[in-house]
Amino acid sequence: MSDHDRLVLRTEAYADFLSGMNSSAVQTEYEVLHLMRQCTAKFGFSHFMIARLPSGEQQRFAERLVLSNWPSDMVRQYDAATVFHASMLVERLRQTKLPIFAETVLLVNAEGDKAVDAIGTLFAGPAMRNAFAVLMHTTAGEAFAVLLSGTRADPDRAETADLYLTLLQLLETLERTFEAGTSVRDKxxxxxxxxxxxxxxxxxxxxxxxxxxxxxxxxxxxxxxxxxxxxxxxxxxxxxxxxxxxxx
Incomplete structure (x- = not known):
């Protein structure tokens, strides 16, 4: 099969996936979680995390976390370490609109400091070694850090574009569940x-x-x-x- 044929098949597969995400039938957080699991696996990653970007002051990670398939013990330990707001990866996201492919351990490292050993080993392991991270905003302007991690290599330019578009549509779908929350408040x-x-x-x-x-x-x-x-x-x-x- 030629490279052109592979590209056509990949593009068609992504188009079908994006079409499913764009469906108005997707209304609940559970459905978005299922789509996020599919997206993570489709692009060759094993873990994902969507969290509201912390503001300048220290804020607990658990309060910012929206969706994740991280083990609960990892979430608890990372939250207790209180390093999310000061991590090098979050700082890098604040400084660019482009996707970042880096070591996941940068979620623990702070500028000029060594990693918190107990937590750093969680992200340094093979299952979550590399991360694709991107900063995205809702239509209301709220900033989110979207992170996929795993063992795969750096995606090429075409796959990066596909992945970015997929995550953008996922965030838009997730935003619909936030709007649903407004009607829940009324109930x-x-x-x-x-x-x-x-x-x-x-x-x-x-x-x-x-x-x-x-x-x-x-x-x-x-x-x-x-x-x-x-x-x-x-x-x-x-x-x-x-x-x-x-x-x-």
Whole structure:
């Protein structure tokens, strides 16, 4: 098969994939997560992460994270290290509109400092050694860091363009779920928002009941309805989605 034929087949495959992403039927974060998994595998990567770019001050990674297939223990350790906002990779993203292909360990390294050893080894391993990173913005101007990582080599110019366009459309699809969050806010009552908000602050159901002056049974009831309206499977996922949708 000639290089031209391979390029035609690859372009047609990407076109079909992009068409599926652009479908208005994709409305939930779970559906975008599924598309992101497909995109990651299609381009030869193993892990992905989408996070709101931190502003100048120190901000926890977990509060900025939107979508990821990182192991939960890795997210927890990276969050605890509090290096996301100061990492060399984030700094490089701030300084360019072009995609970056670099070692994933730059998520840990800060300018002039050595990597945090315990966390650096997580990203230095073969499974997440190299990263394709790009800074993207929503139509409202909010900045996001989009990162794919794995063992593959640097993509060529044509594949970089395909990947950039794919990620751009994925972010636009993800943005639709943010807009859906606005309608969710309209559906949630004040109590259905207050209960997850206090839980996110570390309060137990008993403490929330005392704070709001209601019974523990009623707190549980509010959580159940809020979880259903947020299309979540449990309380923790409901809190996480409410945070991502900026409901709490």
């Amino acid at each position: 949630l009552s004040a109590r259905e928002i207050e209960c997850p908000r206090w839980a996110a602050a570390g309060k137990s159901s008993d403490e929330i009941a005392i704070i709001l002056g209601i019974s523990v049974y009623t707190v549980s009831s509010y959580f159940k309805t809020a979880t259903r309206k947020l299309d979540a499977v449990n309380r923790m996922q409901a809190i996480a989605r409410a945070m991502r949708m900026k409901l709490i």
